[in-house]
Amino acid sequence: MIKVGIPRALLYYQYYPLWRTFFEELGVEVVVSPPTTQAMLSSGSSRVVADTCLPVKIFLGHVLALVDKCDCIFIPAIRSVKRKVYNCSKFLGLPDMTRAVIPESPPILDIDIDVNRGKRVLYQAIYRLGRHFSWNPFRVKQASIAAWQTHLNYQQLMSSHRLTPPQAIARISAPSKAESEVCPDPPDSTQATVAVIGHPYLLYDEYINHRLIHRLEQARNQVLTPEMLTIEELESATVRLAGKARWTYDAEVVGAGGHYLDKEVDGVIGVMTFGCGPDSLMMDMVRRYAGRLGAASFTSLTLEEHTAEGGMLTRLEAFLDMIYRRRRRQATVCV
Numbered sequence: 001m002i003k004v005g006i007p008r009a010l011l012y013y014q015y016y017p018l019w020r021t022f023f024e025e026l027g028v029e030v031v032v033s034p035p036t037t038q039a040m041l042s043s044g045s046s047r048v049v050a051d052t053c054l055p056v057k058i059f060l061g062h063v064l065a066l067v068d069k070c071d072c073i074f075i076p077a078i079r080s081v082k083r084k085v086y087n088c089s090k091f092l093g094l095p096d097m098t099r100a101v102i103p104e105s106p107p108i109l110d111i112d113i114d115v116n117r118g119k120r121v122l123y124q125a126i127y128r129l130g131r132h133f134s135w136n137p138f139r140v141k142q143a144s145i146a147a148w149q150t151h152l153n154y155q156q157l158m159s160s161h162r163l164t165p166p167q168a169i170a171r172i173s174a175p176s177k178a179e180s181e182v183c184p185d186p187p188d189s190t191q192a193t194v195a196v197i198g199h200p201y202l203l204y205d206e207y208i209n210h211r212l213i214h215r216l217e218q219a220r221n222q223v224l225t226p227e228m229l230t231i232e233e234l235e236s237a238t239v240r241l242a243g244k245a246r247w248t249y250d251a252e253v254v255g256a257g258g259h260y261l262d263k264e265v266d267g268v269i270g271v272m273t274f275g276c277g278p279d280s281l282m283m284d285m286v287r288r289y290a291g292r293l294g295a296a297s298f299t300s301l302t303l304e305e306h307t308a309e310g311g312m313l314t315r316l317e318a319f320l321d322m323i324y325r326r327r328r329r330q331a332t333v334c335v
């Protein structure tokens, strides 16, 4: 059976169930790279110039980890998944960049996704990808319909059950496992409700973020993330703050930040990476909005290759102390 490798980085957290269903429906075995390690980061970094953003360096480390484990590696070039809303330029050139800097890579399977070019071009691109495994266009069509349905179920699972992508992927991959094994019960009493916003490849890669979500939960906080909101909630908050979405990632940064600042949370933590142009603009928009509202506290954490765990924890503890004090003050006033 042909083995297709999927790097556990960048768009993996958004599209893995869709990609896996598509390939498996076509009789292909999917191999995923292991969770990020220092060795993967170092190997990815060694292939590119220093000012490349951290998530791309990590992505390349994941590709290197797959080199001798599969027959080909799937790396899509996703330009746009919504009309006139575009992805960061790093995603557009990802297959070409990988070919250039990792010449020992097995063949790279790419697909150009740009909904602005119309449905016909999109379907042709999907068929070209599927043709590597089946010449039967009907089979490729069936695989893409099943994949899209899996994607919709995945999004619905995250928003309706308030799951993170890794929890939802675990639930889909092992539906027979007890629910408490996949996503532990929330603590009986929570200290505070904290929203963590940012790109999924920063929020859910525990190596990059030093287990941020796990640490917040261990401190008995309820943690909310962008994927726990519906597309409608994200879009309406994006329109409120930014007028109109222009970046694909407006929803998970501006939309999620705006929504959570408006309701239900004590604090919002924006996670971004050093050297990311889109993040610096979007996070600033959320920061200003938080300042105008004054309802919930906001802080941002900037991650980079040399971010020390101790420094990040000190900032996190200071932020949590601030929101706990604020909660206590508000409780006293109400009494």
Ligand code: SF4
Pocket: 053, 054, 055, 056, 088, 089, 090, 091, 199, 273, 275, 276, 277, 278, 279
């Ligand atoms: S959005 Fe920022 S972090 Fe993500 S790939 Fe682009 S430059 Fe890198």
